[in-house]
Amino acid sequence: MISLVLGGARSGKSRFAEQLATHSQLPVLYIATATALDDEMAARITHHQTQRPLEWQTCECPLQLVETLARESQKPQCILVDCLTLWLNNQLFHYPQQNFAQLFDQLINSLEQTQATIIFVANEVGLGIIPLGEVSRTFVDEAGRLNQRLAQRADQVFFIAAGLPLTLKGPAV
C-alpha cells in the first residue's frame, strides 16, 4: 500500500501523513529528508520532531532515499517519507547534471516488491507564478514530474488544503 500526500507549504500535509501512519497500526520508520543547514531550518526540524510519537524510529536521509527504501521496504512496517520534494531539492543541489527521469525510475523500482506500507509527503509547487531563472524552472518541472510518476504508482493520493484532504485517487477518508 503506497500513499502520496500532496500539499502546499504549511498546508497540514505532514500532520495528515502522520495520522495515516498512526492509523496503520504498524511500527513506524520516519525518513526525514531535511538537513539543518541554518538556524531556521533547525528550528523547523525540531518543531516537527516534537509533534511525532516518541516510539517512532527516525532515519535522516537527505540523498540516499532509493537505497534506504529498497532495504527498509522489505520489512512489515510503515515508512513515512517527509518529504520527497526536499529530497529532490537535495539531489538537484548536489547532482544537478544527473538524469532525473532515471533517478525517478530507480525510486519507483525500489518500491517493486515492498512488504511495507509507505506514505510519501510531497510539495505542490507549480500553482503560482514561476520565478525567473533556470534553477527554479527545473525544480518546478522535476518536482511535478516526480509527483506524477509517484501518483501513477500510488494506491492513494490526497491533496491537502488547510489540513483537510481532497481524494485524488483511491478510497476517500
Added chain:
Amino acid sequence: MISLVLGGARSGKSRFAEQLATHSQLPVLYIATATALDDEMAARITHHQTQRPLEWQTCECPLQLVETLARESQKPQCILVDCLTLWLNNQLFHYPQQNFAQLFDQLINSLEQTQATIIFVANEVGLGIIPLGEVSRTFVDEAGRLNQRLAQRADQVFFIAAGLPLTLKGPAV
C-alpha cells in the same frame, strides 16, 4: 455556522462567499480588512464594493478583527470577513514581533458563543515557489497555520478554483 472559503488570487472566492452570504437570508455585515494604501488598492476595493448588494452594512477592519467579531457575533446576522489573509498581513506589518499562535487562539475564542452565521474568505498562498526572504516565509507559514486553525473550527470549508467550489469539509453545495 462558520464557513471558510479558500482560494488563490482572482479565483472567485469573494464572489462565492458573497453568494453564501446572500443565501443565508440574514442581514449581512461585510467586514473589509483591506485599506487603500495606494491607487491600485483603492481601485480593487471600489471594484469589489460595486459588486455587493447596497443593503449590506460595511465595516472597515484592518486590524481589530478579534474585538469586532466578539461584539458582532452576538447578533443574529451574517458576517462576511473578506479577507482573513489580508488581516494577517496587516498584523504582520504593524506588530511583527507578536505571538501569532496566541492571536489565532484569540480569534478562535471570539467565535465561541456566536449567534451569527460567519463566512471567512482566506487566501491559499503556499502552492507556489516560496520567495526568498524571511518575511515571505513567515507570511506563508502563519497564513497556512491560520487557515488550518480556522478549518478545524469551521463547519464548512471550500476550496475555490475558477469560481467553482471543491468541498473540503461539510455538506457539498
Added chain:
Amino acid sequence: MISLVLGGARSGKSRFAEQLATHSQLPVLYIATATALDDEMAARITHHQTQRPLEWQTCECPLQLVETLARESQKPQCILVDCLTLWLNNQLFHYPQQNFAQLFDQLINSLEQTQATIIFVANEVGLGIIPLGEVSRTFVDEAGRLNQRLAQRADQVFFIAAGLPLTLKGPAV
C-alpha cells in the same frame, strides 16, 4: 461540449486534456499557443509534440485564437487549445493596453454556435505569493478572470494535480 482543464505547471494537465481529446473519437485539431522564443521553449514544444498522435492536425496560434475558434468550431471535430494562459500572456505582451474584458467576451462569443468538442487547457497561477510588479499582478488577475469566465461557460471543468483530476463541474471521470 466544452471542457476546461486547469492545473499548475507540470501538473499533467496537457496529458489529461490529450486523453480527453483521444476519447472524443473525433478528428483532432491541436491549437498550440506557444511560440519558440528561445532554445528552452523550443525544447518544451518539441517534447510535447513527440507525445501527441501523428494523425492530429496542428495549428500554431499565439494570438489569433478568437478568429481561429470562430472558424474551426463550425466543423464536427475535437479542438484542443493548449494553452489559454499562454495565449493571454502573448496578448498581454503584444497588446498590453487592450480591454481584456472585451477580449474575453469575444472568446466566449466565438464558442456560441460551436459544432465542435472543445478542450481548453489553462494554468492556475494565483495560489502562490504574487510577485511584486504590476505586470505580474495584471497577469494573475486577468488569468484568473479568464479562467472564471470560461469555467462558467464550460460543461466540464477539471483541476489536475500530479496527473489526477478533481472534478469542479460536470460528470466525474
